[in-house]
Amino acid sequence: MKNSKTNHSIAMTVLKGRTFIVLVVLLIFFSFAAPNFLSENTFMLIAKHVALYGILAIGMTYVIITGGIDLSVGAVVGFTGMIAGGLIQEGLTLQIFGVTLYFSVPWIVLIVIVCGALIGWLNGIIITRFNVAPFIATLGMMYVARGFAMLRSNGATYSDITGKPALGNTGFDFFGSSIFGKIPVGVIILVVIALITAAILKETPFGWHVLSIGGNERAAKLSGVKVNRVKIIVYILSGVCAAIVGIITTSQLVAAHPATGESWEMNAIAAAVLGGTSMAGGVGTIGGTIVGAFVIGVINDGMVMCGVSEFWQMVIKGLVIVLAVIIDQFQRNLQAKIALQARNENK
Amino acid sequence: MNTNEKMEDAVCLRAENISKIYPGTVALDNVSFEVKTGRVNVLIGENGAGKSTLMKIIAGIEQPSSGKLFMGDQEVSFHDTTEARSHGIGIIHQELSLFPNLNVYQNIFMAREKTKGHFQLNNKQHAELTERILAKLEHPIPPETLVGNLRVGQQQMIEIARNLIQDDLKILIMDEPTSSLSAQEVDVLFKLMRELTEEGISIVYISHRLEEIMRIGDHVTILRDGKYVVDEEVSKIDVPWIVQHMVGTDKTYHKRERSIDWSKAETILEVKNLTLPKSGGGYLVNHVSFEVKKGEILGIYGLLGAGRTEIFECIMGLHPEHEGEIFLNGEPISVKSISEQIDRGFALVPEDRQREGLVQTLDIGKNISLSSLKNYVKGPFLDKQQENAHIDEVIKDIHIKVSDKKLPILSLSGGNQQKVVIGKGILTQPKILLLDEPSRGIDIGAKTEVFDIINQYASRGLSIVVISSELKEIIAIADRVIVLSNGKKTAELTGDDIKEDSLVLASYQGHHGH
Numbered sequence: 001m002k003n004s005k006t007n008h009s010i011a012m013t014v015l016k017g018r019t020f021i022v023l024v025v026l027l028i029f030f031s032f033a034a035p036n037f038l039s040e041n042t043f044m045l046i047a048k049h050v051a052l053y054g055i056l057a058i059g060m061t062y063v064i065i066t067g068g069i070d071l072s073v074g075a076v077v078g079f080t081g082m083i084a085g086g087l088i089q090e091g092l093t094l095q096i097f098g099v100t101l102y103f104s105v106p107w108i109v110l111i112v113i114v115c116g117a118l119i120g121w122l123n124g125i126i127i128t129r130f131n132v133a134p135f136i137a138t139l140g141m142m143y144v145a146r147g148f149a150m151l152r153s154n155g156a157t158y159s160d161i162t163g164k165p166a167l168g169n170t171g172f173d174f175f176g177s178s179i180f181g182k183i184p185v186g187v188i189i190l191v192v193i194a195l196i197t198a199a200i201l202k203e204t205p206f207g208w209h210v211l212s213i214g215g216n217e218r219a220a221k222l223s224g225v226k227v228n229r230v231k232i233i234v235y236i237l238s239g240v241c242a243a244i245v246g247i248i249t250t251s252q253l254v255a256a257h258p259a260t261g262e263s264w265e266m267n268a269i270a271a272a273v274l275g276g277t278s279m280a281g282g283v284g285t286i287g288g289t290i291v292g293a294f295v296i297g298v299i300n301d302g303m304v305m306c307g308v309s310e311f312w313q314m315v316i317k318g319l320v321i322v323l324a325v326i327i328d329q330f331q332r333n334l335q336a337k338i339a340l341q342a343r344n345e346n347k
Numbered sequence: 348m349n350t351n352e353k354m355e356d357a358v359c360l361r362a363e364n365i366s367k368i369y370p371g372t373v374a375l376d377n378v379s380f381e382v383k384t385g386r387v388n389v390l391i392g393e394n395g396a397g398k399s400t401l402m403k404i405i406a407g408i409e410q411p412s413s414g415k416l417f418m419g420d421q422e423v424s425f426h427d428t429t430e431a432r433s434h435g436i437g438i439i440h441q442e443l444s445l446f447p448n449l450n451v452y453q454n455i456f457m458a459r460e461k462t463k464g465h466f467q468l469n470n471k472q473h474a475e476l477t478e479r480i481l482a483k484l485e486h487p488i489p490p491e492t493l494v495g496n497l498r499v500g501q502q503q504m505i506e507i508a509r510n511l512i513q514d515d516l517k518i519l520i521m522d523e524p525t526s527s528l529s530a531q532e533v534d535v536l537f538k539l540m541r542e543l544t545e546e547g548i549s550i551v552y553i554s555h556r557l558e559e560i561m562r563i564g565d566h567v568t569i570l571r572d573g574k575y576v577v578d579e580e581v582s583k584i585d586v587p588w589i590v591q592h593m594v595g596t597d598k599t600y601h602k603r604e605r606s607i608d609w610s611k612a613e614t615i616l617e618v619k620n621l622t623l624p625k626s627g628g629g630y631l632v633n634h635v636s637f638e639v640k641k642g643e644i645l646g647i648y649g650l651l652g653a654g655r656t657e658i659f660e661c662i663m664g665l666h667p668e669h670e671g672e673i674f675l676n677g678e679p680i681s682v683k684s685i686s687e688q689i690d691r692g693f694a695l696v697p698e699d700r701q702r703e704g705l706v707q708t709l710d711i712g713k714n715i716s717l718s719s720l721k722n723y724v725k726g727p728f729l730d731k732q733q734e735n736a737h738i739d740e741v742i743k744d745i746h747i748k749v750s751d752k753k754l755p756i757l758s759l760s761g762g763n764q765q766k767v768v769i770g771k772g773i774l775t776q777p778k779i780l781l782l783d784e785p786s787r788g789i790d791i792g793a794k795t796e797v798f799d800i801i802n803q804y805a806s807r808g809l810s811i812v813v814i815s816s817e818l819k820e821i822i823a824i825a826d827r828v829i830v831l832s833n834g835k836k837t838a839e840l841t842g843d844d845i846k847e848d849s850l851v852l853a854s855y856q857g858h859h860g861h
Contacts, residue, residue, distance in 0.1 A: 203467050205460040212446050212457050219444035222408065223509075224429040224458040282448035339496035 012338065015331040019274050019291045019324065023298065030302035037305055044184060048252070050297035051186035052245050054290055056264060057271035058197050059241030061289045062234045064272055065201075066213045067281030068127065068134035070235060072141035073242040073268055076119050077261030079149040080112045080246030085158030085256025087111065088169055102167040105174070113243045119145060120239020124232030142265070149258040158256040176251030186248045190290075193241070198286035210234060214281025270317070271296050274324045295320070357384035359549045360405065360436075360518055365414035367400050367573075374400040375411070376573045382518055387540060387550045389564035389581070391557075393593055393816065397573040398553050402520045405551070406438035407431030418517075429458075435517030437510035439524050445502055447495030452477040454494050455509050480508045485535045499625075500528045507536070519543065520551045525559060526652065537563050555650050557586050557855055571595050590851045594818060609826065609841075612640040614677070615810045616662075616779055621671035623657050623834075631657045632669070633834035633857075639779065642808045644801065646815060646825030648850050653857070654834040655814045656698055659781045663695050664688045675778075689718060692778035696768050696785055698814070704768040705756055712738045712752035714767050719774045741770040745800045762793020769800060780804065782813045786820060798824050818847045832857030 014021065031038040056073050063070045091102040103111065119141065126137040163169035178185045201207040209230045212220040221227050245264075250256045273279065274295050275288030299320060303313045360382040367375040375397045382388050382405075390398045403409040405416065407425030416423050418434060425431040428438075445454050452473040461469045461476075477490040486504045488497065494505060503524060510519055525533050540550055540563060554560055560567065561581060568578040569592045577592050616639040623632040632654045639645050649655050661669040664682045673680055675691060682688060697703035705714055715738050716723070723734040738752055747766045749759065756764065765785060772780055782801070786794040801824060805811050815821040821828055828845050830838040830853035838853035840846075 205458075205462060205468060208449070208453055208457060208460060208468070211449055211453075215446035215448035216444065219446060220457070222428050222440070222444050224427070224432065282446070339493075 009338075011334060012331070015327065015334065018327055018331070019276065019288065019295060022320075022324075023291060023295050026295065026298045026302065030298065030306065034302060034305035037302060040182065042301070042305070044182065044187075046294070046297045046301045047187045048184045049301060050293050051184070051190040052249055053264065053267040053271055053296060054190045054293035055193055055241050055245050055248075056268035057275075057289045057293050058193055058286055059238030060265070060268040061272045061275070061277050061284050061286060062197070062201070062210060063134070063238050064214075064269070064277050064279060065210050065281060065284045066231055066234050067217065068231065068234070069138065069269070069279075070120075070123065070238045071135065071138040071265050072119065072123060072145055073238060073245075074261040074264035074266075075142045075145035075149065076116055076239060076242035077246045077249060077264055078258055079119075079145040079152075080116050080243040081250040081256045081260050082149045082152040082158070082258050083115055084108055084112050084172070084247055084250050085161045086152055088161045088163050088172055089158045091167070102169050104168050105163070105171045108169070108172070109247060112247055113240055116239040116241075116243025116246070117236050118239070119242075120236035121232060123239065124235035127235065128228040128231050146258075146262075153258060155258060157258070159254075161250065161254055161256060173251050173254055175248050176254065186252070189244065189248065193244070194286055194290055197237075201286060206230065206233070211282060214278075214283070216282075267296055270321045273321065273328075276328065278328075358382065359384040359418070361417040362401070362405060363415045363417065365401065365404060365411045365416075367397075367404065367409065368412045374573050375404075377414075378570065378573070378575045380568060380575070382549050382551055383566055384549050385544050385547045386565040387544060387552050387563055389552045389554070389560050389567045390570065391553075391560065391567060391589060391593060392570035392576075393818075396570040396593075398570055399522055400573075401570070402438065402522055402551065402553065405431070405518075406436055406520055408438070432513065435513070435515045436520070437513055437516055437518070438520040438522065439503075439506050439510055440522055445494050445505060448493070450491050450493055451481075451488055451497075451505060452490040454505055455480070455512060457509075459512065476512060477508070480511055483511075484508060484539060486532075499629075500532050503528055504532070507539075516543075516548055518549045518551065520553075522553045523555065524552075525554060525556065533559070555855065557589055560589070561586065569593055586852075587848070590848055594847050594851065607642075607826075609640050609643060612642065614638050615641050615675070617674040617677075618658075618662070619672040619674070621658060621661055621669060621673070623654075623661055623666055623669045630654075630834045632661065634671070635829075635831070635834075635836045636671075637829050637836070637839070639810045639812060641810055642805055644805050644811045644813060644824055644826050646813050646821040646828040646845075647831060648815065648818070648821050648828055649831035649854050651816070653831040653854065655831055656783055657834075658831075659695060659783055659812075659814065662688070662781065663693060689775055689777075692776075693781065694718070694772035694775050694777035694779070695781045696765075696772050696783060698783035698787065700761075700765055700768055700788070704771075705764060707755075707757055709756065710753050711747075711749055711756050711759065711767060714756050715741055715752075715770045715774060718771050719776075737774060741774050745770050745773070746796060760789075760793070762789040762796065765789055765793070765797060766800070769797070773804065778810065780809055780811045782811065784814055784816065786815065786817065794820070818850055821845075821850070822847065830854050 036042060056077070059073065060070055087103055087108050091100040093100045123138055123141055126132050127134050161172055163172055175185050180188060201210065209220065209225045212223070212225055213227055213230060217227060246261070249260055271293035272284065272289050273292070275285065275290070275292030277284030277289060296317065299317055300313065303316065358381045362378070362380040365375055365378050366373070378397065378401060380401060390401070392398050400409065404411050407428045407430050410426065423434060425434070446457065452470070455477050456473050461472045463469050474490040478487070481488055481504070484504050484507065486501060488501060494502060497505070507524065510516065524536065528536060544550060552564060564581040566578065567581055567584065567589065569576040569589065571593060576595070618638070619636045621632055621635045622630060625631045635658060637645065647655050647658065657666070660666055662673065662682065664685045664687060667683050673682055680691065706717065709717070712735065716734050720729065723730045742749060742752060745766050747763050747770065749763065756767065759767065769785065785797050785801070789797070801811055801813065813821065813824060822845050825845065827839065827841045828850065829836055830850055832854050835857040837856040838849065840849060
């Protein structure tokens with residue numbers, strides 16, 4: 001009895017840290033498989049890529065914890081990127097006054113983030129007020145946002161969006177290419193957002209409310225949690241995260257392409273799920289999601305460096321995700337078993 | 348009402364002429380109710396009498412269709428639980444409404460968080476207050492424990508603790524709080540209830556355990572079919588008085604006369620020691636044995652949650668984890684899947700017609716033939732002619748009033764929808780028909796027709812098992828009745844022994860201790 005209990009708790013520790021273990025194993029594996037893998041440059045590259053899905057995945061984690069899903073984030077990345085690119089390149093033409101306004105970069109960032117928030121707010125309103133399933137509401141929003149991204153330039157790319165000193169809108173490339181010490185700005189933004197959102201989830205009443213809705217929505221309502229308001233805020237957060245990614249990725253590329261971000265929502269969902277977020281809601285942590293995002297980043301870049309074909313990359317990524325969820329189920333069963341055992345011993 | 352009672356003076360909350368109408372049913376019909384200050388006010392009635400609805404209105408979960416609430420001299424109305432709570436009204440729900448994914452103190456303080464500077468949660472304070480309140484409840488559970496890992500009884504304590512942290516609690520509504528507690532936990536709860544009433548807090552208490560009411564209650568109000576029946580001081584009444592008023596004497600069905608010597612009839616189904624464990628410990632079905640003869644109608648009576656539906660689910664193969672033996676025509680069978688059971692000749696008419704009985708998107712005819720489609724297959728296709736012929740036969744046989752079987756199923760009345768579900772079962776040509784609350788939610792005329800159908804098929808030799816919560820109904824229709832209480836079989840009655848009071852008493856018996 002005693003023995004099986006210790007066995008269980010060892011197994012539990014292993015299972016709980018599974019994503020982290022997978023990450024370490026992957027790092028060891030690729031450092032042998034790809035000769036240049038174990039270097040600072042590689043890590044900075046991976047971190048730069050991870051910053052993108054990581055930030056999306058943070059918003060997604062909040063949404064999934066409430067029991068929802070946000071499929072629109074990839075399209076919002078493209079749409080907000082196009083807004084940023086357009087504002088720099090063409091400005092905002094007000095035909096009634098016959099003027100074209102050019103904004104400085106901080107204003108552009110603010111406008112783009114507000115756009116992301118508005119899209120998230122719309123998602124939230126459609127889901128809570130009109131009772132549309134989150135999957136459908138955000139699927140619709142995905143098409144709408146992607147469509148507007150294309151319409152903005154008729155499908156063309158805004159290239160070389162560095163701005164002109166004469167217009168006072170230079171410096172947009174700051175978010176993509178600047179480096180503090182050795183750390184890219186995107187990574188710093190990821191860390192800041194992760195710290196803030198993790199603190200909100202753990203340390204504020206709002207965080208409790210998010211968890212409560214996913215755990216038992218009816219009970220949350222009966223307890224006096226303002227369920228609809230919390231849900232709307234969560235979708236706004238997801239939209240804002242997508243807008244921030246839109247800014248970073250456009251800045252990294254120094255170009256805004258309307259197809260940017262296609263299927264990134266899937267990477268975000270995968271990172272959240274790998275990090276232990278339950279699709280049924282109620283369970284998830286920001287820390288786990290970040291580890292999940294790194295697993296995906298290491299697989300992506302590691303395989304590229306090993307020369308694995310893009311097609312095999314997809315197969316392997318898919319297998320890793322499904323395997324992670326199978327292990328997750330395994331962990332839940334074990335947890336239930338341990339709880340039952342503890343309960344019987346208490347009696 | 349007793350105006351000469353000395354405790355009578357203080358009334359904490361008064362509900363006047365409350366009605367609650369749901370589409371199709373009247374849950375509460377002009378009910379008035381008083382919550383007396385510092386006393387245990389008990390509310391009693393059969394399933395569906397309107398107790399829970401009345402409590403939900405007082406707690407702000409539902410809003411009355413008409414009627415008024417008064418606290419003191421002031422009229423109040425609650426749009427949600429937060430408003431009711433701000434008036435000092437707390438409710439402990441019948442079904443647990445906890446968050447299994449969160450820990451004990453998070454559950455207790457949900458939406459009532461203590462914060463440092465309005466923003467940061469003060470978890471140290473949460474944990475301390477939780478420890479204090481749980482110590483008071485004599486349930487020292489570590490505040491960090493995940494609630495999903497607690498026993499049901501412990502979870503119930505958390506639910507109670509949630510309401511006690513409210514500073515200005517005036518009224519505490521408890522909707523069957525003891526249904527999942529052990530005898531020892533009930534003692535703790537009762538002690539606590541006495542402490543609360545001494546502090547001047549009023550308690551509204553709903554329970555199905557009559558002997559408990561005699562022990563803890565001060566004043567009893569009885570509801571029946573959404574109407575006020577009577578109210579009285581507990582000191583002046585006894586259990587038979589309660590049963591008599593709960594049951595009433597109005598509705599009657601025609602008792603059917605059958606003179607068959609059942610001991611000579613062959614046994615079709617025999618169930619021995621059927622057991623289904625509950626996930627939180629204890630049993631949903633606790634070693635139940637019974638048999639059904641050919642052409643017999645066996646009634647199963649019991650309160651909500653007594654394990655009636657679960658017996659059907661076990662027999663139909665929905666719980667492959669059940670224990671015990673089932674014999675069909677004397678042969679032992681192992682019950683694994685529902686399609687296997689249909690092939691063996693079992694048919695189930697489920698309790699929830701809309702959710703489990705009908706496919707709303709299909710027409711009437713298809714709903715009837717759904718379970719027997721494989722009998723009409725000719726090569727890869729359906730033999731429409733044969734299918735339609737059988738559907739017509741069933742429609743005629745059980746008098747479904749319909750002009751065209753291609754009409755949508757929802758165009759039928761509740762009673763005719765129920766007949767369609769029964770027809771679907773009958774078309775599979777079963778040996779045993781299981782009916783779970785076949786008369787729920789249909790009008791009196793349709794009820795009589797459904798009973799006629801049941802009788803008609805029984806006399807043709809079909810064995811039928813009927814679950815019902817309505818006493819008159821089960822007495823009228825069954826040849827033999829078994830009574831379940833808390834998962835256990837507490838009585839088996841035949842012929843003239845099937846009486847209302849004996850059924851009711853047996854249905855409470857399983858609740859004595861644990």
